[in-house]
Amino acid sequence: MYNTLFNQMKKQLRQLDTWLVAAAAHATERGFDADLYLGFRLAPDQFAFARQVQIACDTAKLAASRLTGKDAPKHEDNEKSLADLRGRITSVLEYLDSITEADLAGAASRVVSQPRWEGKTMTGANYFVEHAVPNFYFHLTTTYAILRHTGVKIGKRDYLGPLSFQG
Amino acid sequence: MYNTLFNQMKKQLRQLDTWLVAAAAHATERGFDADLYLGFRLAPDQFAFARQVQIACDTAKLAASRLTGKDAPKHEDNEKSLADLRGRITSVLEYLDSITEADLAGAASRVVSQPRWEGKTMTGANYFVEHAVPNFYFHLTTTYAILRHTGVKIGKRDYLGPLSFQG
Numbered sequence: 001m002y003n004t005l006f007n008q009m010k011k012q013l014r015q016l017d018t019w020l021v022a023a024a025a026h027a028t029e030r031g032f033d034a035d036l037y038l039g040f041r042l043a044p045d046q047f048a049f050a051r052q053v054q055i056a057c058d059t060a061k062l063a064a065s066r067l068t069g070k071d072a073p074k075h076e077d078n079e080k081s082l083a084d085l086r087g088r089i090t091s092v093l094e095y096l097d098s099i100t101e102a103d104l105a106g107a108a109s110r111v112v113s114q115p116r117w118e119g120k121t122m123t124g125a126n127y128f129v130e131h132a133v134p135n136f137y138f139h140l141t142t143t144y145a146i147l148r149h150t151g152v153k154i155g156k157r158d159y160l161g162p163l164s165f166q167g
Numbered sequence: 168m169y170n171t172l173f174n175q176m177k178k179q180l181r182q183l184d185t186w187l188v189a190a191a192a193h194a195t196e197r198g199f200d201a202d203l204y205l206g207f208r209l210a211p212d213q214f215a216f217a218r219q220v221q222i223a224c225d226t227a228k229l230a231a232s233r234l235t236g237k238d239a240p241k242h243e244d245n246e247k248s249l250a251d252l253r254g255r256i257t258s259v260l261e262y263l264d265s266i267t268e269a270d271l272a273g274a275a276s277r278v279v280s281q282p283r284w285e286g287k288t289m290t291g292a293n294y295f296v297e298h299a300v301p302n303f304y305f306h307l308t309t310t311y312a313i314l315r316h317t318g319v320k321i322g323k324r325d326y327l328g329p330l331s332f333q334g
Contacts, residue, residue, distance in 0.1 A: 042209070111333075133175075134179065137301065138304070145309055164289060166290065
């Protein structure tokens, strides 16, 4: 399950990268600074676009690290442009590419925690299914929603990417 | 994997139900008709709120049906109120509760298709990971985004629901 779902996360991050390209094209067409996107948000008290992309990346990265024990690259959350955000996606994809199925062999029974849980822990299995996967798709889809809300020409196929049809 | 992820989908649908309750409360507080929510959308060419909820429900329901061969309840897409949408969620949860781990034993190797694929097929495994799970979270999160955009007082904990901490 872990390897399959991480492969899907990688695919979704590659799709996310194409949305940022579409956002830049849309800004050029409409005549505004594409990097304004980083500050867009759907509600005053919801994270802005840049943070949504950062957390989508971090959720995949930290899940891989917590479920394998392999150190992940650090990111400073200092992206200033769509190009910077694309660089972060690339960095996370490179890290995820370094994770093998063997690395994930003991994932289900790992003990996972994070600072905001104040000492509480979850099994790797519960953490992945209840926290990492839902959060990953949450921040991915919120990013997509901000882009659609501002008129970027992306659609459902850009979200899902190519499907593995048979025959 | 299948049983675990369907259990998570059920949890997320129960969370979705709580968001609709929060939406109704918000409408009362602000003094507008709560059923206006059904027509809200984030972009002119994106599905409205009611359709987002319907597709989130259908994605879970149809995945369970396609991966088990067990007939799913039919829904007419004629919901007129938040209460009607809550009824649909309840109906899908009851159906999903009827699916056992044994029913899902052959899920990975099933041959899955749908009308819009024009005769093409996917394996059950690919369909679930590449199509059902991403679509489910897409429509769930888009529903959440519409609610947040209109000021409903829900937050990330309402999205994730209670986590299975140890000890």
